[in-house]
Amino acid sequence: MRVDVVSIFPEYLAPLDLSLIGRARARGVLQLAVHDLRTWTHDVHRTVDDTPYGGGPGMVMRPEPWGEALDALAPAQAPPPRLLVPSPAGARFTQAMAHELAAEEHLLFACGRYEGIDQRVLDHAATRMPVTEVSLGDYVLFGGEVAVLVILESVTRLLPGVLGNAGSLDEESHAHGLLEAPVYTKPPSWRGHDVPEILRSGDHGRIARWRRDEALRRTAERRPDMVAALGDLDRWDRAALE
Numbered sequence: 001m002r003v004d005v006v007s008i009f010p011e012y013l014a015p016l017d018l019s020l021i022g023r024a025r026a027r028g029v030l031q032l033a034v035h036d037l038r039t040w041t042h043d044v045h046r047t048v049d050d051t052p053y054g055g056g057p058g059m060v061m062r063p064e065p066w067g068e069a070l071d072a073l074a075p076a077q078a079p080p081p082r083l084l085v086p087s088p089a090g091a092r093f094t095q096a097m098a099h100e101l102a103a104e105e106h107l108l109f110a111c112g113r114y115e116g117i118d119q120r121v122l123d124h125a126a127t128r129m130p131v132t133e134v135s136l137g138d139y140v141l142f143g144g145e146v147a148v149l150v151i152l153e154s155v156t157r158l159l160p161g162v163l164g165n166a167g168s169l170d171e172e173s174h175a176h177g178l179l180e181a182p183v184y185t186k187p188p189s190w191r192g193h194d195v196p197e198i199l200r201s202g203d204h205g206r207i208a209r210w211r212r213d214e215a216l217r218r219t220a221e222r223r224p225d226m227v228a229a230l231g232d233l234d235r236w237d238r239a240a241l242e
């Protein structure tokens, strides 16, 4: 997968060199390039923003640098990338969207700042590539960079070979539509708190049932919306929720 990120703060994306994402890049699973939007400015002050038409607080990102950046990174003669624009007004980012993005050949992230990017940049881009505005949640950030870090981490871990134990992908939370069960490791007793006996029994059938019950119980307690979306439950699952 190829990923291009455009930002006026490219150093914000430095964590992408670390850990799993860094290894995915080193193994060629992910080709990632971060670009400074000011590369596509031509004035002495390298201006990327201007005052908003219609008045109001703050500044808006000018269309010209973005237009040239997208021309350079999504050339007409190549298959178009999917343009992702983090925004408070975007579609909510979910694990389902992470899976969708992990199947793309080329992702192009536009990180806005100030009060956002001139709308015409997105409108023009949409004439030649798929454009998705994406929100992390109902809170407001200073810009899109943090959202790109979150999105890229969730997408990269779905790429083939990135997670050592592929099984953990299947069992992870939000994969089955449930929150995960609690996890434990040694020592068996710690500050008066013991590991649930079942987990040390070696009975893998009962352990799987216990984990499913705990996942259902926690999801019902903390995210009833997720339980409602589960569809039909078998009698064991229903018993766990009683």
Ligand SMILES: Nc1cc(-c2ccc3ccn(Cc4ccccn4)c3c2)[nH]n1
Binding pocket: 086, 087, 088, 089, 111, 112, 113, 114, 115, 116, 117, 134, 135, 136, 137, 138, 139, 140, 141, 142, 143, 144, 147
């Ligand atoms: N889930 C999200 C995404 C964002 C986000 C993403 C990109 C930008 C570019 C600028 N801002 C600041 C800003 C503040 C107020 C209204 C518009 N934009 C961003 C905020 N905040 N929360």
